[in-house]
C-alpha cells in the first residue's frame with residue numbers, strides 16, 4: 001500500500017448543512033432524514049450474496065483506536081493483515097472512536113482510505129477522545145456532516161440494526177469512580193491526560209475541557225445506553241463504546257485507570273447484552289461478565305504493534321444468526 005505523505009497535505013473539507021442528524025443513525029444510502037430501521041434494512045438495503053438474511057452470519061469489523069494519522073505518518077497499514085476477500089465479506093464496519101486526532105480536518109482522509117476497503121454504506125463512525133483534539137467537545141454536529149458527506153453513517157448515541165442484530169454505539173467517557181475517589185481521579189486526569197489540554201468546551205466560553213465536562217457527558221451517554229437496553233429487542237444486542245465498561249479492562253497498576261474505564265458491572269449483568277466491544281485502553285483483554293462477552297478491539301498505535309503490545313490484530317468477527325425468541 002502506498003500512502004500519500006505527509007499527512008498535512010490533506011486539504012480540510014469545508015462542509016455546510018444542517019446538523020439535525022446528531023444522535024441518529026442514518027442509512028447513508030438513504031435520504032438524510034430517514035432513519036435506519038430493521039424494516040428499511042430488510043426492504044431497501046438488500047446487499048450482495050446472502051448476507052444479513054435470516055440465515056446468514058453477519059461479518060462485523062469493529063475498529064476503535066484506528067489512529068490512522070499515526071499509521072500514515074509511519075508509512076504503515078493498520079489493516080494489512082486482512083485480505084481483499086476479508087474486506088469484501090464485511091457486512092458492517094464500526095469505527096469506535098479515535099479514528100484520528102482533529103476530526104474536522106482528518107476524518108475525510110480516514111473515510112477515503114477506508115472506502116478503498118469497505119463500502120462507505122456499510123461503515124458507521126462515532127468519536128473517541130482524540131477526534132476532538134485541537135477543537136471543541138461540542139463539534140459533533142460537524143462530525144455528523146463530514147460522515148454524511150462521505151456516505152458514512154454517524155453513530156454517536158446511535159442504534160444500528162442488521163437483521164436480528166442490533167448495535168448500540170456511544171463514546172461513553174467515564175465517571176472517574178473506578179477506584180472509589182472520583183474527586184482525586186478528576187484532579188489526576190486533569191493533570192496527566194492530554195484530553196484536558198487539547199480539547200476545548202465551546203458551550204462553556206471556550207474554556208479548557210475539564211473532567212467535570214466529560215463526567216457529565218458520561219451521564220448522558222450512559223443514560224441513553226441504559227434506556228436503549230431497556231427496550232425490548234427480539235434478537236441479539238452488541239454494545240460498542242470507546243471507553244471501557246469494567247474494572248477488569250484496566251490493570252490496577254495503570255495510572256489514571258478511572259479515566260479509561262467505569263465499572264458498569266450492574267448494567268452489564270442486568271441487561272445481559274451478548275457482547276460489549278470497546279477500545280481506548282489499547283490493552284488486549286477479553287473476559288466474560290455474567291453472560292456478556294467483553295472484548296477490547298483497539299487497533300492502537302503503530303509503535304505498539306512493533307513492540308508486540310498488540311499481539312492480536314483486529315479481525316472480522318463472525319456473528320451467527322441469533323436464536324429468535326418469538327420464532
Ligand SMILES: [Fe+2]
Nearest residue numbers: 065098128280
Ligand atoms: Fe486510542
Ligand SMILES: [Fe+2]
Nearest residue numbers: 098128129280
Ligand atoms: Fe481514546
